[in-house]
Structure formats: C-alpha cells, structure tokens
Amino acid sequence: MNQAMLDNSLWRNIYCVLAGDSAQCASRDYSAGLLPGGLEWLAFLLAAAAIIGLVINGILGGVIVLIWGERRLFGRFQSRTGPNRWGPWGTLTSVADAVKTMFKEDLVPADADRILFNLAPILIAAPALLVFSVIPFGVGTYVADLNIGLLFIMAVTSLTTLAVLTAAWSSGNRIAILSALRSVALLISYEIPMALAVVGVIMLAGSMSLGDIIAAQGVPFILVQPLGFFVFFIAAMAEMARAPFDLTEAESELAAGYLNDYASMKFGLFFLAEFMAELSTSAIVTTLFLSGWRGFDPIPSQFWFIAKLIAVLFVIIWFRMTLPRLRVDQVLKFAWKGLFELTMINIIVTAILIAIWPQPTTGQLWMMAAINWPVAIISIWGVSKLLGTPAYDKPQPTAEAPTYPVASESIPAGSVLGAEKGGD
Amino acid sequence: MMEVSTLTTIAFWAASAMTLGFAAIVVTQRDVFRAAIALAGSFLGVGILYFVLSAEFVGVVQILVYVGAISVLMAFAVMFIQDIASGSRPAQGRLVGVAAALLIFAALAFAVYNTTWTSMDELGTDQVAALTEGFYEVGEGDDIQISLTEPTDDDAVVVENGGVLVDSTGSVGVLLVREYMLAFEIIGLLLVASLIGGLLLMRDRKESEPEKGSASV
Amino acid sequence: MTIENVLLVSAALFAIGAYGVVSRRSLITVIMSLELMFNGVVIAAVAFSRFTPSAALLSGDPLTAEAIRSALTGHAFAIFVTAVAAGEAALAFALVFAMYRATESVEITDASEMKN
Incomplete structure (x- = not known):
C-alpha cells in the first residue's frame, strides 16, 4: 500500500472500514473489515471510487458556479448586470442552461463517422477531468500525489489535440477540418512553452510532485519565477483556446468551427470541458506559483486554495473581456519567437541560480527573486522589441505635411452669406 | 521484489488487453482514420503498461510523445492525403502476413519460455x-x-x-547525463537532422522551375 | 505478472505489427504498424529492467551508485527509442507526402517501379 494513500485520511477510513487490514490500519481500531479476507484489492478499488466520485462531483459543482460567475463578470465588465433571472442573482442560470442543452435534438450528420463522432466529446472531457486527480485542494485533500505529477499534467493536457482532430474529421465537413487544423496548430505550438516554463519550478522544488512543490514554496514562486509565471499563464490560456487566443471559436466569424455539427449534450460536453480546463488551469497556476493551499493557520487550507483559485479565475476572465482577438499568424509567431525564447532564458538563469544555491532556503529564495525580476523585465522588453510591431499598423506620415485649404477671412463675392451680411 | 499484488495483475491484464485489442484494430481496420485513433489507443495502453511495470517516467514520456505528438502527426497525414476515407484494402499477401506473424510469435514465445531468467x-x-x-x-x-x-x-x-524502481525520474536523469551522455547528444543531432529533412522534403517545388528555365538560357 | 507474461505481450504486439507491415496496402498504415513494432520492443526492454537484475548489481560487492542506477538501463533505452521513433515518424511522413505529390497515391503497390 502506498504511504501517500494512507495519508489521505478519507481514503484510509473507507479502506480500513472495508478491509480491516490490521497491518496498515493499526492506528485505527478496526478489528474486522466488512469484506472477507483476500479481497483487499476490492476494498482499494471501492475506496478509490468513492474519493473519485466525490472529487468529480465537486469539480462539476465548481464548474456550474464558474459558468454563472463568468457570465456575471462579463456583464459587469460590459456595464450591465449579467444573468439575474433564474434564482437569486441568477445562480440557477447554469442549471437552466444545462436543461436547455439536454433537451435539444441530438443530430448526427449523415456523412459522419458515428463511433468517432460519439467518442470525440468524451476524449475532450476526459483529460480535463484527469488533471484534477493530482492537484491537492488542501492538506491531505487529493486523489493521488504522483511523484511525476507535473509531467503527468503536461502529458494529459496534450491529449486534447487528438480529440480536436477526431471531432473535426468525424463531422465529415471540410470547414470543420480547416478550423481544427488551425486549432491543433495553436495547441501544439503552445505545449512547448507551457512545459518548459515549469522547468524552473521543478528545479527549485527538486521534484515534480505537486505536494513537494507546495512544500518548497516558502516564498510563492510567482515572486521567484516571474518569467515562468508569465509564460505559463499565457501558454495555458492559449491551450484553453481562450481569448485572446480564441481564433478557433471566434463566434462572430466561424459559426462554431469544428464544433459546428455537434448538438445537444455532445456540445454540452465540449462546453463543459472548456470550463473544466479553465478551472484546472487556475488550480495548476495556484499550486505551482501561488503556493497552493499554504496560508495562515486558523483558517483551513481548503479555504486558502479556493480563495487563490478565485483570484486566478478573475484574472483569466478579465483577460478574456479586455483583450482583442489575435490572428493565427500572430499567435504562432508569438509562441515560437517570443515565449520559447523567454523559457530558454528562464531555464538558463534558474539553472545558474540553483548551481549557486542548491536547495534554497527562504532567504536565498528572496535573493533569487530579486535577481529574477530585473532579468524578467529586461527579457520581456527585449523579446517585444524583437517581435516588433508590423509596419502596416500605423499609417506613416509623408515627408511634407499636406496643405489643406484654410478658410479665409474674406467672404467670396457671390455667396449667400455675403449677400446677407451685405444686406444687414 | 518479485511478488505483485492482485491489483497489479488485474491492471496488467487490462492494459495488455487494451494494447493488443487496439493494435488488432489498427491492422485490420479499413478506414485509415479509425486506424490512426486506434493506434493512439494502443499507445495509451502501452503507457498504462509502463505504469504497471513501475516505470512511471517512461510511461509519462510515452503518453506525451506518442499519444500527444506522433498520433497527431498520423491523423494529420491521414487528413491531408486521403480527403475521403477510401480505406485500405488488405493486399494479396494476407496469408503471408498471418503466417509471418504467427511464426514470429511462436519463435519469441519459444525463446521466452526456454530461457532461465535471472530473477531479482x-x-x-x-x-x-x-x-x-x-x-x-x-x-x-x-x-x-x-x-x-x-x-x-x-x-x-x-x-x-x-x-530507483519506485521513483525513477531522478536516476534516469542522472543516467542520461552521465553514462549515456553521448547517446543523448547524438539524439539531439538526429532530431535536428530529421527536422531539416522534413522541411526539405516538404519544400514547395514550384519556385524552382523558372530558375531552371533561366539557367538553361 | 511474471516476466514471461510481459514478454509474451511484447511478442504479441511485435507480431501484430509484423502482420500489419506485411499485409497492409496503404503506406500510412504500414508506418503505423511499424510504430507498433517499436512499442513491442520497448515493452520488452522495460520488462527486463523491472524483473531482471543487471550484471553490475549481481556482481559488485562494494555497492556503487552506478551499479544501482544500472538497473534503469531499460528505461534509458526506452526514452532513446521513443525519441528516435518520433524523429523517424516525422521523416517517414514527409516521405509519404513526397510520394503522394509525385504519384498521386499512397498505395505501396503503385511505387513498385523505378523512375521512368
């Protein structure tokens, strides 16, 4: 039995009640379990299923609150109220949305490949949920603490590209395929900066396990790794295909892109997967850069985690509402020429700092922060100079200023005004 | 060291069934895109198998590289080359294929069962x-x-x-940069060569035609 | 899960890949079956690393760090083969595109003649 599982008290309680395994459950007073002798594996699976069910339901509840919150915030950013019809302050709007989506007709196009068409929404929603299995929501509140947790998150988020291609191809619709190709180009371009931006965090914490990363944050890593945070935040927003990178679902331009042919609950699953991705990205940013559930003592750690999560979510929604959409070539240029160089600079500088101070204490972390912030500002300025602004953005003034006819003081002879003035 | 729990055995057989099932779909399916997706499923099964074999880092690398990148490459290729899924009829040599596969499997199984493996x-x-x-x-x-x-x-x-068999990441990293440093660097070179070769092969040929004409004059 | 079972799974995957390489007509599916064979081989390497002690571990009486790490040779092999297979798949598909441009088809039976 994994020691980490036993640390998870809820899991341990369920497992010990079911199995009554005296070797691992000695601290508790379980003399005999509910299941007969050789079925420890069944107890393991049932305990794991209970925890997973709890976490998934919690996440779906969180997504419902997020959808409502996001629409209210949109309203506030646009000087209007946002949904306020269903329930107090419109809190039941998401429920109404879900009911509406479920009752729509479930169309499958004639040219579609039925198995893949039905499979694609599942393939998109599954990685979005899998990420939550490694994130600690509080002290001892996690599903699993893998010792390669961060790399697992990167690997799982890279599964969405295949799901997008399946969705587009199985619609049997050329426009959908073109839209999906643009979307996949976006997704694979931003996977690399996203994975490389956290290398600095891994070097500082000495481990890829999320629990160890939180334990190593005497100083929150947003202060120690500003470049890493900057690159990761932007790359994660691009991975979610969220504004300003939402060229795939540009609602005013394409109808819905590769999601065109999906109706009813399949579209609902795509929609849900996008919000789960938003929630999971915020959770990852909180864990990696804002020191997760760490906070001051009398208030429970879960509260700190949720408070930081809401702060990150607010920033993401804020970005969506204020920044204009980028074009696809701008997006790709930014990924390959801008973010990639910033991650390389970040890795080199962090590696040098770790070589000087291996296993840094809190004071050394503050010194690293003091070194990293000027480096970050200078490199972001330098890269923005490198990317440059296109020459056609602003109309260039010609060499001499054009002369416009200036109204003269004297009134021309035949004009009405002159006649009137003359008459008066 | 050698004893495994029942849960591990169940997981092993489930992962193997997934891998081999999807692999069978890859080699028999007529629709090439479905074969590409089944290939991704097979790679995922192999990744799970690595987790069962206590090789977590290799498993995550498998999912990241194979499922996340190579499967996408295959799906792209299918989309570009076959606009309509025309399918792939098995060639005349189906019997030869079955015979070859069975012979290879028999030979390997014979080798596996007739060797005394040093055990942990x-x-x-x-x-x-x-x-x-x-x-x-x-x-x-x-x-x-x-x-x-x-x-x-x-x-x-x-x-x-x-x-090392429980938390292999750090040790694999040390291995890569100490004992296998040469192979590590050569693989970097190999990937650059493959990048350049791919770009060269995909170069647009239309621009080179007028130059040939002007050179001949 | 003994070593024989794992090696049988690896052999089965290799054999299925071999069937695919020999009997499939489209070049893309041939490359897919080739990738299956790669995976079969790598499963065997990782299984050896898990179940079989390396020579350095068996022989050395003073236990050194290199001897302990040599238990992970199979893992390093797996990573190298994965990287090589990725590069090779990219180049193979570039070749497939080149063939498609030249002959408008990707069936291997259509590429059986030398250039005219």
Missing part, C-alpha cells in the same frame, strides 16, 4: 533495499560512499536518492 531474488538484501527504498550518497568528489540508512554525520554532503 538472486540479489542480496542490500541491493534490494537500495532498489526499493533508496540510498544515500555520502561525501563528494571521488570519495562517494553508499549508505542505506540516513547518515548522522552533519558534515557529510548527502545526496538522497529514491528507490
């Missing part, structure tokens, strides 16, 4: 403890000693390693 039970308890629970490297430079228990000497430089 032949290792001393020290080695087994070092493999499963971890070891400490004490001292620096040329004078590195291995200790299985936490050293109490405060002056020593201690590097703690996890059990």
Whole structure:
C-alpha cells in the first residue's frame, strides 16, 4: 500500500472500514473489515471510487458556479448586470442552461463517422477531468500525489489535440477540418512553452510532485519565477483556446468551427470541458506559483486554495473581456519567437541560480527573486522589441505635411452669406 | 521484489488487453482514420503498461510523445492525403502476413519460455533495499560512499536518492547525463537532422522551375 | 505478472505489427504498424529492467551508485527509442507526402517501379 494513500485520511477510513487490514490500519481500531479476507484489492478499488466520485462531483459543482460567475463578470465588465433571472442573482442560470442543452435534438450528420463522432466529446472531457486527480485542494485533500505529477499534467493536457482532430474529421465537413487544423496548430505550438516554463519550478522544488512543490514554496514562486509565471499563464490560456487566443471559436466569424455539427449534450460536453480546463488551469497556476493551499493557520487550507483559485479565475476572465482577438499568424509567431525564447532564458538563469544555491532556503529564495525580476523585465522588453510591431499598423506620415485649404477671412463675392451680411 | 499484488495483475491484464485489442484494430481496420485513433489507443495502453511495470517516467514520456505528438502527426497525414476515407484494402499477401506473424510469435514465445531468467531474488538484501527504498550518497568528489540508512554525520554532503524502481525520474536523469551522455547528444543531432529533412522534403517545388528555365538560357 | 507474461505481450504486439507491415496496402498504415513494432520492443526492454537484475548489481560487492542506477538501463533505452521513433515518424511522413505529390497515391503497390 502506498504511504501517500494512507495519508489521505478519507481514503484510509473507507479502506480500513472495508478491509480491516490490521497491518496498515493499526492506528485505527478496526478489528474486522466488512469484506472477507483476500479481497483487499476490492476494498482499494471501492475506496478509490468513492474519493473519485466525490472529487468529480465537486469539480462539476465548481464548474456550474464558474459558468454563472463568468457570465456575471462579463456583464459587469460590459456595464450591465449579467444573468439575474433564474434564482437569486441568477445562480440557477447554469442549471437552466444545462436543461436547455439536454433537451435539444441530438443530430448526427449523415456523412459522419458515428463511433468517432460519439467518442470525440468524451476524449475532450476526459483529460480535463484527469488533471484534477493530482492537484491537492488542501492538506491531505487529493486523489493521488504522483511523484511525476507535473509531467503527468503536461502529458494529459496534450491529449486534447487528438480529440480536436477526431471531432473535426468525424463531422465529415471540410470547414470543420480547416478550423481544427488551425486549432491543433495553436495547441501544439503552445505545449512547448507551457512545459518548459515549469522547468524552473521543478528545479527549485527538486521534484515534480505537486505536494513537494507546495512544500518548497516558502516564498510563492510567482515572486521567484516571474518569467515562468508569465509564460505559463499565457501558454495555458492559449491551450484553453481562450481569448485572446480564441481564433478557433471566434463566434462572430466561424459559426462554431469544428464544433459546428455537434448538438445537444455532445456540445454540452465540449462546453463543459472548456470550463473544466479553465478551472484546472487556475488550480495548476495556484499550486505551482501561488503556493497552493499554504496560508495562515486558523483558517483551513481548503479555504486558502479556493480563495487563490478565485483570484486566478478573475484574472483569466478579465483577460478574456479586455483583450482583442489575435490572428493565427500572430499567435504562432508569438509562441515560437517570443515565449520559447523567454523559457530558454528562464531555464538558463534558474539553472545558474540553483548551481549557486542548491536547495534554497527562504532567504536565498528572496535573493533569487530579486535577481529574477530585473532579468524578467529586461527579457520581456527585449523579446517585444524583437517581435516588433508590423509596419502596416500605423499609417506613416509623408515627408511634407499636406496643405489643406484654410478658410479665409474674406467672404467670396457671390455667396449667400455675403449677400446677407451685405444686406444687414 | 518479485511478488505483485492482485491489483497489479488485474491492471496488467487490462492494459495488455487494451494494447493488443487496439493494435488488432489498427491492422485490420479499413478506414485509415479509425486506424490512426486506434493506434493512439494502443499507445495509451502501452503507457498504462509502463505504469504497471513501475516505470512511471517512461510511461509519462510515452503518453506525451506518442499519444500527444506522433498520433497527431498520423491523423494529420491521414487528413491531408486521403480527403475521403477510401480505406485500405488488405493486399494479396494476407496469408503471408498471418503466417509471418504467427511464426514470429511462436519463435519469441519459444525463446521466452526456454530461457532461465535471472530473477531479482538472486540479489542480496542490500541491493534490494537500495532498489526499493533508496540510498544515500555520502561525501563528494571521488570519495562517494553508499549508505542505506540516513547518515548522522552533519558534515557529510548527502545526496538522497529514491528507490530507483519506485521513483525513477531522478536516476534516469542522472543516467542520461552521465553514462549515456553521448547517446543523448547524438539524439539531439538526429532530431535536428530529421527536422531539416522534413522541411526539405516538404519544400514547395514550384519556385524552382523558372530558375531552371533561366539557367538553361 | 511474471516476466514471461510481459514478454509474451511484447511478442504479441511485435507480431501484430509484423502482420500489419506485411499485409497492409496503404503506406500510412504500414508506418503505423511499424510504430507498433517499436512499442513491442520497448515493452520488452522495460520488462527486463523491472524483473531482471543487471550484471553490475549481481556482481559488485562494494555497492556503487552506478551499479544501482544500472538497473534503469531499460528505461534509458526506452526514452532513446521513443525519441528516435518520433524523429523517424516525422521523416517517414514527409516521405509519404513526397510520394503522394509525385504519384498521386499512397498505395505501396503503385511505387513498385523505378523512375521512368
């Protein structure tokens, strides 16, 4: 039995009640379990299923609150109220949305490949949920603490590209395929900066396990790794295909892109997967850069985690509402020429700092922060100079200023005004 | 070391069934895109198999590279080349294929069952403890000693390693940059060569035609 | 899960890949079956690393860090083969595109003649 599982008290309680395994459950007073002798594996699976069910339901509840919150915030950013019809302050709007989506007709196009068409929404929603299995929501509140947790998150988020291609191809619709190709180009371009931006965090914490990363944050890593945070935040927003990178679902331009042919609950699953991705990205940013559930003592750690999560979510929604959409070539240029160089600079500088101070204490972390912030500002300025602004953005003034006819003081002879003035 | 729990055995057989099932779909399916998706499923099954075999880092690399990148490459290729899924009829050599596959499998199975494999039970308890629970490297430079228990000497430089078969990431990293440094660098070179070769092959040929005409004049 | 079972799974995957390489007509599916064979081989390497002690571990009486790490040779092999297979798949598909441009088809039976 994994020691980490036993640390998870809820899991341990369920497992010990079911199995009554005296070797691992000695601290508790379980003399005999509910299941007969050789079925420890069944107890393991049932305990794991209970925890997973709890976490998934919690996440779906969180997504419902997020959808409502996001629409209210949109309203506030646009000087209007946002949904306020269903329930107090419109809190039941998401429920109404879900009911509406479920009752729509479930169309499958004639040219579609039925198995893949039905499979694609599942393939998109599954990685979005899998990420939550490694994130600690509080002290001892996690599903699993893998010792390669961060790399697992990167690997799982890279599964969405295949799901997008399946969705587009199985619609049997050329426009959908073109839209999906643009979307996949976006997704694979931003996977690399996203994975490389956290290398600095891994070097500082000495481990890829999320629990160890939180334990190593005497100083929150947003202060120690500003470049890493900057690159990761932007790359994660691009991975979610969220504004300003939402060229795939540009609602005013394409109808819905590769999601065109999906109706009813399949579209609902795509929609849900996008919000789960938003929630999971915020959770990852909180864990990696804002020191997760760490906070001051009398208030429970879960509260700190949720408070930081809401702060990150607010920033993401804020970005969506204020920044204009980028074009696809701008997006790709930014990924390959801008973010990639910033991650390389970040890795080199962090590696040098770790070589000087291996296993840094809190004071050394503050010194690293003091070194990293000027480096970050200078490199972001330098890269923005490198990317440059296109020459056609602003109309260039010609060499001499054009002369416009200036109204003269004297009134021309035949004009009405002159006649009137003359008459008066 | 060699004994595995029932859960591991169940997981192993489930992962193997997934891998081999999807692989069978890949080689028999007529629709090429479905074969590409089944290939991704097979790679995922292999990744799960690596997790079962206590090779977590290799499993995650498998999912990241194979499922996340190579499967996408295959799906792209299918989309570009076959606009309509025209399918792939098996060639005349289907019987030859079956015969070849069965012979290969029979030969390998024969080799597997007729070899006496050295088992981990032949290792001393020290080695087994070092493999499963971890070891400490004490001292620096040329004078590195291995200790299985936490050293109490405060002056020593201690590097703690996890059990290599339990937490393999750090040790694989050390292996890659110490013993296998040459292979590591050559693979970097190989990937650059493959990048350049791919770009060269995909170059647009239309621009080179007028130059040939002008050169001949 | 003994070593024989794992090696049988690896052999089965290799054999299925071999069937695919020999009997499939489209070049893309031939490359897919080739990738299956790669995976079969790598499963065997990782299984050896898990179940079989390496020579350095068996022989050395003073236990060195290199000997302990040599248990992970199979893992390093797996990573190298994965990287090589990725590069090779990219180049193979570039070749497939080149063939498609030249002959408008990707069936291997259509590429059986030398250039005219």
